[in-house]
Amino acid sequence: MRYKTFSEYLKNKYGEKVYKIPVNLPITCPNRDGNVGCGGCIFCGDVGAAFENLPSDLPVKEQIRQNIDFIGKKYKAEKFIIYFQNFTNTYMSLDEFKRIIMESSHNGVCAVYISTRPDCIRDSYLKFLKEFSECNGYDVCIELGLQSVNYKTLLKINRGHTLAEFIDAVLKIKKYGFDICSHVILNLPWDDNVDVVECAKFISSLGITQVKLHSLYIVKNTPLAKMYENGEFDMGSYFDYVDKAISFIQYLSPDIVIQRLIGRAKEEHTVFCNYGTSWWKIKDNIDSELEIRNIRQGDKFDYLNGKALKKFD
DSSP states (O other), X not given: OOSOXXXXXXXXXXSSOEEEEEEOOSOOOTTTBSSSOBSOXXXXXXXXXXXXXXXXXXXXXXXXXXXXXXXXXXXXXXEEEEEEOSSOTTOSOHHHHHHHHHTTOOTTEEEEEEEEOGGGOOHHHHHHHHHHHHHHTOEEEEEEEEEOSOHHHHHHTTOSOOHHHHHHHHHHHHTTTOEEEEEEETTOTTOOHHHHHHHHHHHHHTTOOEEEEEOOOEETTSHHHHHHHTTOOOOOOHHHHHXXXXXXXXXXXXXXXXXXXXXOOOGGGEEEOGGGSOHHHHHHXXXXXXXXXXXXXXXXXXXXXXXXXXXXX
16 A cells, blocks of 8 residues: 555554443533534534444443444454544543443453543643553544644634644644544545645654545534535635545655545435545545555655754765
8 A cells, every 4th residue: 555554554553353342421622512513513413423433322331232242243353442433532521431431341452532622631641541541452533633734723713722732732632542543534525635745744744653634524404504505615626635645645755644635424414425436436436546646654754853954964
């Protein structure tokens, strides 16, 4: 492969294929309930990202049991990552957070991944996760929503935080030695290729270990859907996304694992998703273009460590 894939990373680390098991909690987000904002990000629907998850009122242990039973039998899998995916999974009291994380213990689990916002990271929560990791032998990865490094775009999408909160969260998490995965939407209508390149450089300079790329899907009955239907922005073309993904990969540190190149959502939930084609076709197109153009991850990763002083080497 011309980039560092998540599947190969997991296989090398754990000796076999590993599957993510999503867990859906009955929680919300500080950008929805009035704590830091109201209404949430303009692209976020009522179910958050949980289009294919089990119901949130199902106990954590039961969600894990059902998902592991299904995936284990279907793929003959034996190792799993518990993925607390939907909304903001550290946005609860510390006691409640401890109780829920402790319920993730299950045979075959090798890691716990926790998706959250950069303004919902505190040392007390991280300290508990460190103790949990050491006691159970599980790896921990914190998945942080960044979406864009353009501060004007962050305001436009009503993100509710700036780059400062993201940097602060990354620095805190790194003290505990956890992996960090940054979520990025490559084709936000208010970002151009310069923003995409800067995002790759920003993530690389912070020493983030993983990244997850998304194509913007427009969920029905959201502020973004209304803007789209009113013609307030243009989503560009399929080929624009491919070009942005390739630019991102070129400037990204070759040490960073790419969890995925594009996201997906159910058609019945959206008014726009992946340019009307399947996610895997876009992924295949990115892969083939990397091959045609002879591009590898990190080909342009030459901007850190005193670049201007290289003339004296």
